[in-house]
Amino acid sequence: MADELSKMFAALADPTRRDMVARLAISDATVSQLADPYDVSIQAVSKHLKVLEEAxxxxxxxxxxxxxxxxxxxxxxxxxxxxxxxxxxxxxRYQRLDALLADMNDGPAAQRREDDRPRRRGKAS
Incomplete structure (x- = not known):
C-alpha cells in the first residue's frame, strides 16, 4: 500500500498532472485534447500520462x-x-490540546494565578 501511495502522490506532485486529473474528473479525453491548453508537445503530455498511468x-x-x-x-x-x-x-490531538488549555485557563492553576495578582486599590474620594 505504501508503494502505491508513494507513486500516486509523486504523480500528483506535478501541477500539470494535477490539472490533467482535474480535467479527466469531468470527462475522458484524448491525448491531443489534454494537450490543448498547454504550451507543450503531445510527447510531453504523453510522458505525463505515462506517469499517471504507472501510478x-x-x-x-x-x-x-x-x-x-x-x-x-x-x-x-x-x-x-x-x-x-x-x-x-x-x-x-487538537481536541486533547483544547481540553488541556481549557483546564489551564479555568482550572485550579488559573484560580491560583488570579489569587496571586496584586489588587488595585482605587483612590479614596
Missing part, C-alpha cells in the same frame, strides 16, 4: 481510431482513506 490513476482505452484517457476515480479512495486516518489523529 494507477488513469487508463487508456481504444475506441475506433482514438485512445481516450480515463480517470480511475476509485484509486482515490485509497488516498482518501490514508489522508482521513491522519486527519482523525490530528483532530484527536
Amino acid at each position: 494507477g490513476l488513469v487508463t487508456r482505452t481504444r475506441e475506433a481510431q482514438t485512445r481516450p484517457v480515463h480517470l480511475e476515480a476509485e484509486v482515490f479512495d485509497l488516498m482518501t482513506r490514508w489522508i482521513e486516518r491522519y486527519r482523525r489523529q490530528a483532530e484527536e
Whole structure:
C-alpha cells in the first residue's frame, strides 16, 4: 500500500498532472485534447500520462481510431482513506490540546494565578 501511495502522490506532485486529473474528473479525453491548453508537445503530455498511468490513476482505452484517457476515480479512495486516518489523529490531538488549555485557563492553576495578582486599590474620594 505504501508503494502505491508513494507513486500516486509523486504523480500528483506535478501541477500539470494535477490539472490533467482535474480535467479527466469531468470527462475522458484524448491525448491531443489534454494537450490543448498547454504550451507543450503531445510527447510531453504523453510522458505525463505515462506517469499517471504507472501510478494507477488513469487508463487508456481504444475506441475506433482514438485512445481516450480515463480517470480511475476509485484509486482515490485509497488516498482518501490514508489522508482521513491522519486527519482523525490530528483532530484527536487538537481536541486533547483544547481540553488541556481549557483546564489551564479555568482550572485550579488559573484560580491560583488570579489569587496571586496584586489588587488595585482605587483612590479614596
